[in-house]
Amino acid sequence: MSETAVTHSSDRAVRDRPDAEADVIVVGAGPAGSTTAYYLAQAGLDVLLLEKTSFPREKVCGDGLTPRAVKQLTAMGIGFEDKGWIKNHGLRIIGGGVRLELPWPDLAEYPGFGLVRTRMDFDSILADRARQAGANLLERTNVTGPVVDPRSNRIVGVHAKTPDGERATYRAPLVIAADGNSSRLSVAMGIRKRDDRPMGVAVRTYFTSPRHEDDFLESWLELWDNTDGKDVLLPGYGWVFGVGDGTSNVGLGILNSTRSFQEVDYRKLLRRWTASMPEEWGFTEENQRGQIRGAALPMGFNRTPHYARGLMLVGDAGGMVNPFNGEGIAYAMEAGDIAADVVIQAHGRTTQQQRERALLRYPQVLSDVYGGYYTLGRYFVKAIGQPELMKYATRYGLPQRTLMRFMLKMLANLTEPSRGDAMDRVINGLSKMAPAA
Template sequence: MRTVARKYQGPFVSETALSPLPDRPRPSDEADVIVVGAGPSGSTTAYHLAQAGLDVLLLEKTAFPREKVCGDGLTPRAVKQLTAMGISFEDEGWIRNHGLRIIGGGVRLELPWPDLTEYPGFGLVRTRYDFDELLVGQATRAGARLRERTNVRAPIIDERSNRIVGVTAKGPDGETLRYRAPLVIAADGNSSRLSVAMGIRKRDDRPMGVAVRTYFESPRHEDDYLESWLELWDRSGDKDVLLPGYGWVFGVGDGTSNVGLGILNSTSSFRDVDYRQLLRRWTDGMPEEWGFAEENQRGPIRGAALPMGFNRTPHYSRGLMLVGDAGGMINPFNGEGIAYAMEAARLAADVVTHAMARPNQRERERVLLSYPRILSDAYGGYYTLGRVFVRMIGNPEFMKYATRYGLPQRTLMTFMLKMLANLTDPRDGDAMDRVINGLNKMTPAA
């Protein structure tokens, strides 16, 4: 495997930099590619790069297993990517679901996942506590070299080319470490210290969300539908405010349910909401027999930001490539992030593998510069529609009208499930698929 990588290996700065002699083993602090962050995007990228024969250093600031704020729900899009990584769902810790249960406007509607050739017909739930560890295990088995408790602090910039050629990091014992590679991939989450250090900052014209969640011991822990509540009321002020977002109840299968909510920044009250108290008030109104009471709570209420719709660009610049939350790849329609992080990781790995096979720096750079266009072709139109959707649901009157008159229409809601979850067949789909695919193609990426 390493022999193949050496055949393709070549520097992006010069034809001799970072390239060891063919008969000399590469130092442990050098690689073909450095991936910063071992969440779903980073581990998936590392897996596919290693599978292609490239030498990959995967740097993670924490150690596994570790806590991560998430709803823990995986749609069929994510299941497809897990299957591509060879992960089995027959082991303990997975619970399958058949679709989405929507509650709002006095309506309770169960919608099964669409029957498609492109995606499996089921979703999954598994806590992030060990989900990420499963992915990183696949990456290391494929050949990636993992360094835990390695906190990347800054890029190493080549003065002549003004390109990133490595990173500095703080090691497990507080030591300063230096790692070098001709290409670095930022998979370091929403804050993405590495992207900021390279001058790639967040865009203010993209939506942002906040999610909070906790776990409750509950008899609903084996629920085989993901459950979404579409009416979230903030009753903390002088008047009731209907917030843009939804609450969720996802059975984890281990005796607990993941219960949380996500809110978008499309209303003026976004910054004034106490999200943890909002979750408390929401669960206090649940049926007592569900067990969503403080005495059944397992772990604190934790929150995280949701960067959406490509809120950090460009996705490739000067030797740095962005994947996952670092590139703001969460779906604005439904707040789903893992599927898109893993899909983008696979696209990124494919681009990098093709670039490494080119004979010189100019040709390699041309291939790498195609990555933003490939992402735009895949998601640009859809994310533009998602931003329109975010603005619409930021209008409380629209939300009231939609829940009152839209939810009772099962055909309409089946269409919306496909649209919001981005689940269509590109070629052999039904009329709904053709409409959604047509909208995505006609809508310009911005």
């Protein structure tokens, strides 16, 4: 067993039982799983949090956190004054010959700043908060499949391999899948991805760079690739996020809404893009720190239902990445909060029938909160998949500062839920009118 895991008496107590039991099992200690476990444990539930790796760990991500994510971190009691957090004031957009700096909206609902922190220790901070709240965290514990009650056909636990290679069974009346895009647990329970939802791919690396303390997130809206000798404008964006530790996170995200999606060599595209940057930024091979790594971005609820037969999905397992901007952490944490609230209410019911009725609210709550907005996002993805429209929007839209302020609010989903300005009312109105399919 890992050194981290054996130092916690609560971990030992769980591991020493051949069939450990809990109120809830959470599979995966990323932002979705750790946030869910934190709120469940705070409410007094016996929570078992299973993580296949050990902390600290590397995850492919842009490392940028919008004010939506900052709000969730604040709610978990996490401060930002220690070393490792770098604040940013807004988004710098570059494209069509335009360089535009847009501050984050001034809202009562969300803080006026974003953050950057690498996933190397970001996830461990959240996992530690869950453990401090009372969750039993077992690292290097790889879930291999569900335990299904043959009478009810419900999941009642999981089989796993422990750090020393032994088999273990953990049981709970409710299991939460927070095991990422592939979500093997969901697949084993027959819940597969939907092909009518957008998917993205992100690749990134780090460079030692004088831009490491940039106080704006930077987004490049023109990504060109050369296919069959012809320049093609791709639906996606590049980014440069200063990490504050001497390096910049540099990457790009591409959507599957164009024919060239399957043909693009993303790593080569990133190399060509960074090679075109100003020399003084240092985005060169000798300054590269670590490999170019990629990950899928499951968007717009691409795996449903989000609750069935005792299994609840949160975060990437449920395809909760925002289709507009590829943001996943904020929505993973928000869904964790929502899921925990539903579970806590269900736990307080007196009969199994009442508990099940309460749990079945979860998909509807998610649909009410995100359904219409994600539908708009799917329309957006289809639109920018048309190269001519993308060129037109970049050329004529970017110079219009008021329009771009509106688009920042729209793409980052940063509006006041009530009593907002005219932009907020338009965005909120569109989200309510759009079908939550």
